[in-house]
Amino acid sequence: MAEVVNPVEARDVDDAGFDVLSFIADFRRYILLFGLVFIAIFALILVPLVTQAPKYTAEASVMIDPRIVNTTPGKEVVSDLPADTATIDTEVEILKSTALAERVMTDLDLDQDPEFNPYIGERKKFLGFIGDSQPIKKATTADEADARHQVIINKILKRVSVKRQGATRVINVRFTSLSPSKAAAVADAWARLYLVQQQEARVSTTRDASNWLDSRLTELRAQVETAERAVQQYKIANNLMSSEGATLTEQEISNLNTQMAGVKLDEAAAAARLSTAKRQLATGSSGDDVGEALNSGVVHSLRTQSAEVSRKVAELESRYGPRHPEILKAKREKEDIDQQIRAEITRIISNLEAQVQVQRQRRGALEQSVSQTRGTLAGNNRAQVRLNELERDAMAARTIYNSYLERFKETSSQEGNNRADARIVATAKRPTNPSEPRIPLSIALAFCGALGAATTVVMGRRALDRTITTSNEVELHLAQPYLAGLPLLNVSLDKAAAKMDPSTYLMEKPLSVFAEGFRTLKTSLIYGRNGERAQVIAVTSALPGEGKTTASICLAQVIAMAGQSVVVVDCDLRRKSLNKFIGHKVEQGLLEVLAGMATIDDVVVDGPGGKLKLLPLAQDTDTTKDVFGSLVMDYLIHRLRRRYDIVILDTAPVLPVVDTRVLARKADVVAMLVRWRKTPREAARSALQILIDSQAPLSGVALSQIDVHKQAKYAYGEGAFYYEEYKDYYMQ
Template identity: 65%
Template sequence: MKTRDNYGKSSSDDEAGLDLRGLIADFRRYSLLFGVVFCTAFVLILFPLLSQTPKYVASSAVMIDPRSVNITNASEQVLSDLPQDAATIDTEVSLIKSSSLAEMAIRELDLDKDPEFNPFLNPRKKYFGLVTEPQRPEAALTPLEKKARQQIITNIVLGGLTVRREGTTRVINISYSSTSPEKAMRIADEWANFYLAQQMEARFEATRSASGWLDSRLDELRGQVESAERAVQQYKIANNLMSSTGSTLTEQEISSLNQQLAVVRVDEAESEARLATARRQLAAGSTGEDVGEALNSGVVANLRSQSAEVSRRVAELEARYGPLHPEIIKAKREKADIDQQIRNEIARIISNLEAQVQVQRQRTSSLAGSVGSARGVLAGNNRAQVRLNELERDAQAVRSLYESYLERFKETSSQEGMAKSDARIVAKAKLPMGPSSPKVSLSVALALVGAFGAGAAAVLGRRAFDSVLTTSTDVERHLRQPYLAGLPDLASTVEKGHKRTDPVTYVTEKPLSVFAEGFRSLRASLLYTRDGEQARVIALTSCLPGEGKTTASMCLAQIVAMAGQTVVVVDCDLRRKSINAYVQDQPEAGILEVLDGSATLDQALTDGPGGKVKLLPVKPESYTTRDVFGDPSMDGLIAELKERFDVVIMDTAPVLPVVDTRILVRKVDAVVMLVHWRKTPRDAAQKALDLLISADAPMAGVALSQIDVNQQAKYAYGDSGFYYKAYKGYYTE
């Protein structure tokens, strides 16, 4: 939360951001500290850098190659080619820096036998290298200790490796740093080879693993295929669903029976037609000789031929002999016998036709029954076919899966031994021409940066622990009081070699000096206020002894006197009695005598240096334990002094060690607290202010005393003292 003091300035304004120019002023202020720390840090950083063992760097380069070479007819590889996006290439960079490659390099290049990478080959140093002792032999190590040693060696090997991608390209640089140029070149080259070998091994391993898995899977699927097909065959046999030409045996049987039935029915119809025709001819009075079947009979034809021959002979005999001739009778009897044979044969033929029709009818009936029975079986088979179809689908699915796995197994087997890497070496490492480190220019630059950082840290640390008051900003920010003036230290305003002069005398002799101007500024702050009220009774105090109250009181009095005002300085420090140093003649009485009524004010007043300032001192031998400042007589003295003088300046005791000032300040018009520039702790000044404020002191503000104006120009950024060198020629010293 922002707070505002009684002079309207935000207490957080100066803390809102980084005051760059203020920091520069701090660096100027602590330039000696910065210089000492900078030089020390520069040496401490640069010496170890330049004392390092020279390191040589060799680099090889590999390129992630997206192009592929198709040798086999396999549609896909077991391990697919790497995609060419940035994330994949960055992943490959990480793989090149992996511990597995480092372990391969250690194993293949025997790096664990090289003291550069295996610190356990060197004697162990103790007590800052003053004492050495041999390392424990590897045989005495536990498995965990061996693993820890191996990890340390791996980390050291990886410490010399640098892998980076060239911009946005697919090229990866592999650099290695070593104390030997030949070793650096060898490791950089072999590291690239190890990376390619690892890629190839990954593909081989993936292919072998895939082949092994496919083989085991094929065995499993083969068993499933055999089991499924066996189930189909058993179901076919159990349900009479066997087939040979794409249809079941029942279907084939029905087809054959239907064909036979059709033939039999045709034969039956034909036989019945012949029988019916023969019966119609016989019914029409035919002797049967003209019946179709008889016409086709050889027996009938032969008998008819014999009958014709006998008839011809009868005719010849009748022509030769009479009708009663024995030969004629014999011939007629022979012809009658032949005709009877013909009739018998025709009857037999008709009987055969009837028997044939009956057989045909029986065959037709039998075949029709067989067809019906077969169709009943077929209906049952059709119901069983639903389950058979399900079994066949299952078998086909397993068979298809088996065939796809078998095809993939063949493709995978064809890839074994023909795996290719996704990367190739595009640049071999070259022998380094010179060491890459330590580089003098880089070491100096690092030392400069480190030294500057150390110096800056020292300055900032000193600034952070700086608990004194330096500028008007410090006063207003930390004490929350108006800043009245800065009172210079006289020694800092005069040229070196000049005779040392008393400050009070100097103000009189050099009224236009920078020293006198500080007190003139204090007078203006006290006598010319915004509300027009003039402070006539002014108390000068401090929190601790030795902050220049008496000198400031005397110098301020001289400035007031030179301005044409009458002024008196009252010594209110009953212990130090510092005003007596400026008394020309020892007084017969002092302030204590005036207060107890043993002397008059005129008897106690004396002239100060130059005679323009009146002094009311404390008689050297006087002492009292009474609370004289709280007595009404003190009020009367102040009233009398105000009647006789324009300005009354009271030189009081410090606030923290003496309580007198806290009693006195209630009776004055304005209180000025002096703070020794860059000496008085802020906490002490704040404590004194708190005591004064709690005593209802009419605080006019704070003035910094004994300021080194030359140093103030370094410290006081934002303060008028910062520009002292610019305006010092304006004063007359």
């Protein structure tokens, strides 16, 4: 027996990749459904589009201007917009913002326009004729008012389109309205209010910056005052007050050093004078030539007197003798004067010594003062470290304050600068032609929508179709060889078919396409098993109503017409379907033969046309015994083999009845019928799996009750697809 593929494995094939041939076949199969859905959806989309009220679109253009015009000194608070892509895209989003839409709505009173406010006026009749017109109620709560307000804004935003013009800095603002004038007015207002919004934003930002700087300056001013007050208080507390760039202690030390230098000079001069005078006296001088004496008026006067007395003595000595009273008197007078001179010189020396002593005392006092002041200065220097910190803090606070003060002055000067970073380059013109409805676009949209919907419906219908239609699907979904396609005998095949049964039709039209289908089945079954000739053929199906008995009779008729002896055995204990081909009540049949109550010759009757034989089941005989699994059944089949060229077993359906599982193993080949576009794939798979598990000699699957005209539409790429091309080859 040929290798049989497990049909369960075919389940994985259901999800195979996209197959062009299958898609074309499915399209042809559901062409009517596709057409109906396409026409319906096309009309549903197109009619509302082309019958809507005409709308007009106006366009205004603004340009982001990166050029900087400095009209105020210093750096501006709000920098100019750069011309990069991100900035321009940001401005596009601002132009589409709700805030700008609200400004336009308020500026043009669009909330009072019924085109944008659906809550104005009366509610229209449903579909234009059902119900009465009713006034629309006003909003009663804040939430309801906000919701209605948002509805109006959304309607306005749906009408506006903001797009960048290529890679330029130009942004186009388009607005669509039922009125061409209104469209132009709104587009212009949109661009104008965008610039106003920019100006207000710049002014507001500058004002906010100025106010912030002012408050910050107040804080910094207090910090500066606190820092400088701390410096002054620290100076006072630590005696670090200064004048002319130096502290008072430093100035005092400087003054003391100056005084010390003067005192030292005075002391040295006094000591020098004293030393000179003493040195002169020590060398035998009478003191007349002592420097201080020379400068003394008393000594000078006494010396004058002494000189006068000496002249007088000399004059007296020239006239008188040495003992003359006048001469003695004059000499005594001169001695007194000299004594006075010596006393005066002694006093001068003492005075010089006193001066030296005074200068020494002054120097000592100054040295003590300098020492004390230096100690004070050392303490001041230690305190100066902290003072330097306080002064640095105060200087830093002052520097920050000055920088903020300068920036505040610059910002204040810019408060009147309301320059925008964009400008209008084109105002909106009143459109003369409507922009909607666009007939070509509407047709294209309707076509695409209808095509998509129809394709979706067809694909959905295809996904829901779990039946078998073509030979490819037999092999794809059931993983079994395709034996033959058995046409449905109906008016579409032949008008005469409605008046006769299939076996009679075969005899009258043996060269018809109907007969050719059974000849194909015969060839596939009898000669298809590796060149071995099959003699016992079992015909079965998954479910009732798939045409097993009719197929068995027609197959037997074709075999009989070929000159072979053939018998059809009714093995369906419940339906007993062969009886309808006999024409009289069957009293004895298969069960009676198996029970030994009758012979084969007693029960075999002629079939339609008299060339084939039928072994029926008695109408009034039933049994619950396993008659098909018995040795008697085996012996009966053996005897039938010897008597007839071909034995056809018309069995019961596999799924509802267990008899076929036993009987199928006794045949040479088993043909399973699957009703075209009727039997579910899952049922066919289950039946095939049962036969395989029962080790039945399964030959393949034949499709029954095929509408050959429809099959030609479905079986794209298969032989049946070309039926219309070769149908005239058959004799009808």
